Amino acid sequence: MVTTIAPSRGGDALELSRANGDLLVLTHIYTSTLVLGIGALFGMLQGFSRANWIVMPAWFDYYRMLTAHGVLMALVFTTFFITGFFTYSVYHTIPRVRSTRLGWIGYCVMLVGTVMAAVAILDGSASVLYTFYAPLKASPLFYFGATLLVAGTWFVAADVFLNVAWFKKQHPNERIPLPAFIAACTLTMWIIATLGVVAEMGLLIPWSLGWTSGIDVGLTRMFFWYFGHPLVYFWIMAAYAIWYTVVPATFGGRIFSDGLTRLAFVMLLLLSTPVGLHHQFLDPGISAGWKWLHTVTTYGVVIPSFMTAFAIFATFELAARKAGRRGFVNVVRWLPWKDPVFAGPALGMILFIFGGFGGIVNNSYSMDVLVHNTMWIVGHFHITVGGPAALTFIGATYGLVPALTGRTLFAPRLALIQVYTWFVGMAIMSTSMHWAGLLGSPRRTADVSYFGAQGAATWHPQMVGAAVGGTIIALSVVMFIIVATGTFLTDRSAQVRPAFTFATTNEDALETPAVLDRLGRWGVLAFALAVLAYAGPVTQQIQAHAYLAPGMRTW
Amino acid sequence: MHVHRQERIWMTFGLAMLVIFLAVITTAAVVDGFVPPSHVQSIDPTKVAQTPPFDHPGLRKVADGAYEAYYVARIFSFTPASIEVPVGSRVTFYVTSADVEHGFSIPETGVNTMVTPGWVSQVSHTFKERGTFLLVCNEYCGSGHHMMAAKVEVK
Ligand code: HEM
Ligand SMILES: [Cu+2]
Ligand SMILES: [Cu+2]
Numbered sequence: 001m002v003t004t005i006a007p008s009r010g011g012d013a014l015e016l017s018r019a020n021g022d023l024l025v026l027t028h029i030y031t032s033t034l035v036l037g038i039g040a041l042f043g044m045l046q047g048f049s050r051a052n053w054i055v056m057p058a059w060f061d062y063y064r065m066l067t068a069h070g071v072l073m074a075l076v077f078t079t080f081f082i083t084g085f086f087t088y089s090v091y092h093t094i095p096r097v098r099s100t101r102l103g104w105i106g107y108c109v110m111l112v113g114t115v116m117a118a119v120a121i122l123d124g125s126a127s128v129l130y131t132f133y134a135p136l137k138a139s140p141l142f143y144f145g146a147t148l149l150v151a152g153t154w155f156v157a158a159d160v161f162l163n164v165a166w167f168k169k170q171h172p173n174e175r176i177p178l179p180a181f182i183a184a185c186t187l188t189m190w191i192i193a194t195l196g197v198v199a200e201m202g203l204l205i206p207w208s209l210g211w212t213s214g215i216d217v218g219l220t221r222m223f224f225w226y227f228g229h230p231l232v233y234f235w236i237m238a239a240y241a242i243w244y245t246v247v248p249a250t251f252g253g254r255i256f257s258d259g260l261t262r263l264a265f266v267m268l269l270l271l272s273t274p275v276g277l278h279h280q281f282l283d284p285g286i287s288a289g290w291k292w293l294h295t296v297t298t299y300g301v302v303i304p305s306f307m308t309a310f311a312i313f314a315t316f317e318l319a320a321r322k323a324g325r326r327g328f329v330n331v332v333r334w335l336p337w338k339d340p341v342f343a344g345p346a347l348g349m350i351l352f353i354f355g356g357f358g359g360i361v362n363n364s365y366s367m368d369v370l371v372h373n374t375m376w377i378v379g380h381f382h383i384t385v386g387g388p389a390a391l392t393f394i395g396a397t398y399g400l401v402p403a404l405t406g407r408t409l410f411a412p413r414l415a416l417i418q419v420y421t422w423f424v425g426m427a428i429m430s431t432s433m434h435w436a437g438l439l440g441s442p443r444r445t446a447d448v449s450y451f452g453a454q455g456a457a458t459w460h461p462q463m464v465g466a467a468v469g470g471t472i473i474a475l476s477v478v479m480f481i482i483v484a485t486g487t488f489l490t491d492r493s494a495q496v497r498p499a500f501t502f503a504t505t506n507e508d509a510l511e512t513p514a515v516l517d518r519l520g521r522w523g524v525l526a527f528a529l530a531v532l533a534y535a536g537p538v539t540q541q542i543q544a545h546a547y548l549a550p551g552m553r554t555w
Numbered sequence: 556m557h558v559h560r561q562e563r564i565w566m567t568f569g570l571a572m573l574v575i576f577l578a579v580i581t582t583a584a585v586v587d588g589f590v591p592p593s594h595v596q597s598i599d600p601t602k603v604a605q606t607p608p609f610d611h612p613g614l615r616k617v618a619d620g621a622y623e624a625y626y627v628a629r630i631f632s633f634t635p636a637s638i639e640v641p642v643g644s645r646v647t648f649y650v651t652s653a654d655v656e657h658g659f660s661i662p663e664t665g666v667n668t669m670v671t672p673g674w675v676s677q678v679s680h681t682f683k684e685r686g687t688f689l690l691v692c693n694e695y696c697g698s699g700h701h702m703m704a705a706k707v708e709v710k
Contacts, residue, residue: 063698129695133656135672136697217600217656217672260558281591282667284674288590295580299573306569310562365580366589369667373658373693440662442693445701453704455662455689507557540595547599549672552655554630554697 021091024103026404028084029397031111032077033484036390039072040477047429047470049446051463062446063127063555070130071121074231074385075149076114081393082238083110083156086183088400089241090160093177093502094167102162106155113148116141127555129444131224132204134215137551140208147201150194157187164519175509176517178258179245179502185265186237188523189272192530193230196276199223207551214548218285218541225276226534233272235389237265242345242392243312246399248503250342251335253319255505256311259512264304264311266516270526271300274533281368285544290537295365297533305356312349318506340415344395347423351387351430355380358434373444375462376437383430386473391422394480396500401487403500410486418479421472429469436462592668592678600672603627603653614638614646626650628657628670631699633690639708640682646707647679658693661707669694682709 042065048054049062056062087103119141120126126138132146164176164184176184200223206212244261248254255261277294280286320331336342358380362368371377402409409415441448441459448463450456583589603609604627612625612634624646627634640646650659650670657670661680668676682688692703 061698063695063700066695127698133694135655218674221656221671257557260562280669282669284592284594284669284671284676285597286593287595288584288593291591291593292581292584296577299576302569302573303566306566307562310565314559314562360576364576366583366591368591369665372667373660373669374662440660442658442660442662442691444693444695447701450689450691450704451702453689453706454687511557544595544597547597547601547673549600549655554655 021087021098021100021103022404024100024107025084025088025091025400027107028080028087029400029404030484030488032081032084032393033397033481035072035077035080035114037477037481039069039077040474042066042069042072044467044470044474047463047467050448051467052447052449052460053467056446061127061555063129064121064124066444067127067129068118068121071117071146074130075146078235078238078385078389078393079149079153080110081397082186082234083107083153085238085241085393085396085400086160086187087156088500089179089183089245089502090163093180094163096163096166098163100159102155102159106152106159108152109155110149110152113145113150113152116145116148118145120145124555131228133224134204134207134217134220135549135551136555137208137553140205143201143205143208147197147205150197153187153190153194157191160184160187168517175258175512175514178255178261178505178509179241181262181517181519182237182241182245182265184519185262185269185522186234186241188519189230189237189269189526190234192273192523192527193227193234196223196225196227200227214550216541217549218283219538221280221283222276222286222534222538222541225279226273226530227276228279229276230272232385233268235385237268239345239348239389239392240264240268240308242396243308243349245502246396246500247312247342247345248315248319249501250339250399251316251319253315253503255503256314256318258505258507258509259516260307260311261505262512262516264307266522267304267307268301269522270529271297271304273526273530275300276534277537278363278368281365282372285541286537287540290540292365293533293536295363297529298363338416340409340412340419341395341399343416344398344419345392347419348388348391348395351383351391351423351426354430355384355388358383371437373442374437375433375441375443375459375466378443379430379433379435379437382426382433387423387426387430391419391426394422395419397480397484399498399500401484402494402498405488406493406497407487407490408492408494408498409483410490410492411483414479415483418476418483421476421479425469425472425474425476427469429466429473432462432465432469436466592676594675594677596675596677597673598651598675600651600653603651608649609651614640620644622646624648626659626705627653628659628692628696628703629653630655630697631692631703633659633692633703633705636705637708638706639710642682642685642709644709645679645681647677650676650678655696656694657696657703659690660693661688661690664688666690667693682707685709 120139126142128136128138207215275298278298320334325334436459448459608625612627615623652670652672660667666680668678688707690705
């Protein structure tokens, strides 16, 4: 039985506010779709360049393009989708007459920030890649744009928090509806994480404006990765949100456990930030002991990940059993593989298993020297964010767009082909990249031939493999855009308004300990853990390092 | 909130994996000294050319089969561009940057470190095979990044 959690209280006014919210969410979703399209084109050309099929022209060189690809994919596509999805989660599970003003302000601020950063990147004044490591010095427009993109998300978060607070006030004895809880929990994590951006921009912006002459490189790197790892969890938590609450609804299943779901998210909140040094294993100026500490906290993610894997498979199995299917193979075959809303996230889950193994290697402290800054890492994040997260968001888009527009999905077969081709393309590209990385091929390079050096010759076949995989994914993105925009442009109003629903839980939410709902407290605890984990290394940076580096434009 | 028996078993398995991983990593670090390069020594990045020993980058022999190599990374080259050591030598590399962030990697040897302006990186390796090894910058440093390379000859 599939029912939406949202009961219809409030009548016409509610319908109206719902409608407003729907336009807001739809705008988020289409923005992310457009960005994915542009980013994929750049990604494909990167693959071609590395395979020596093309050489990028000077007016749009490889690194300008790579900056655009990284920023658009890692920061813009994901963020617009996630903030839109969480707005939907809250608006649809906390029914009330509401204003969507805060949400729209957030969207607009994010958009203005994105446009500013994009202009800076495209005009060539910000080829600093999405990590913008100082002392590479971009134009102030880039830093202001990135800051506004983040600031916009805070408005969305405030909107979510206010709605959840309203719900708690109205229903003191109930649990926060699960999808709204997940939204608020993830955004709490996000607020803590983006404090790192605030700190870093506090150093970078005055410097880029010429008010300060030098920059503490080590410190800005540390602030960046304080944010950079939770950024990854932002994608993962949003994907998990869909795996836990939306995927079961596609086959009439129920969420396995309300309490354990909340527990997993609270753990992810706590473990998201005190871990960032695992991106700096090979940095000088940070003692091995601090790096070890962050290795330990990073591995903590095993617990919520194992819980999630169990919950997802248990959900599959319980639903299949009701339909009379037993045994692993029968359960898997019973699942709705022909529904793109299911197949997208489910294929993503398969890729994520491999992503998890790769992550264990990356985090293995001294073993990281074998893969750090090689193509292995690029393979790793394409098989985690580019595979599981992106496929999940795409699958959800196929559910959301019809629900938000009241139209039937355009070319559903194409949508289905799209998710499978993405899966295949990503598997090929990522495998090639992992392999090249094991052979030592460096990442972030326009060309890996190194003047025909002997050691570099072995990397070429993998680069061709990656380019082939990348082409398949790019074609898949074209299909995605055809389906997504086709749904909007062709007027095929559905008889019954298509629904994008959240599944109900197996057990009564009231059995869940109330303490799990106290997100304010968990947020304070999470921040305290982050401060504890960073107090030592930040102090070390500040004490040991009196030297500042002048800014430079090396492109 | 009810936790199933199977889930308990599964979670115990997960926790056991976690403990084993940490034990292996920690033992390797404490007993065998397998830790990532984490040298803590600062240097003024604007005065690298005047700061010994980086005012004279290059290879120094410290004992039989033991060398120290001082490198300066600068867009888009390494100094020295080439060194030569006898097979079986243990070389300790000291690297710093005179401008932006760089990387210092000799593929397939495990020599790999970031090079951050303001800091000196250190990493050691014993070259057990003969050959010409490619040394590359593996962190983006600007438009010529993919051309930033040097070589290590092991005779
Ligand atoms: C058409 C699909 C895609 C293709 C062909 C593609 C290709 C590539 C290639 C070849 C690189 C490596 C460049 C280098 O290190 O020199 C790269 C980097 C990257 N890609 Fe993709 N990609 C695709 C989709 C995605 C997606 C969906 C995401 C995330 C949602 C993503 C995120 C990234 C990020 C964060 C980088 C790192 C940029 C950097 O190192 O600064 N990519 N991509
Ligand atoms: Cu990370
Ligand atoms: Cu470089």
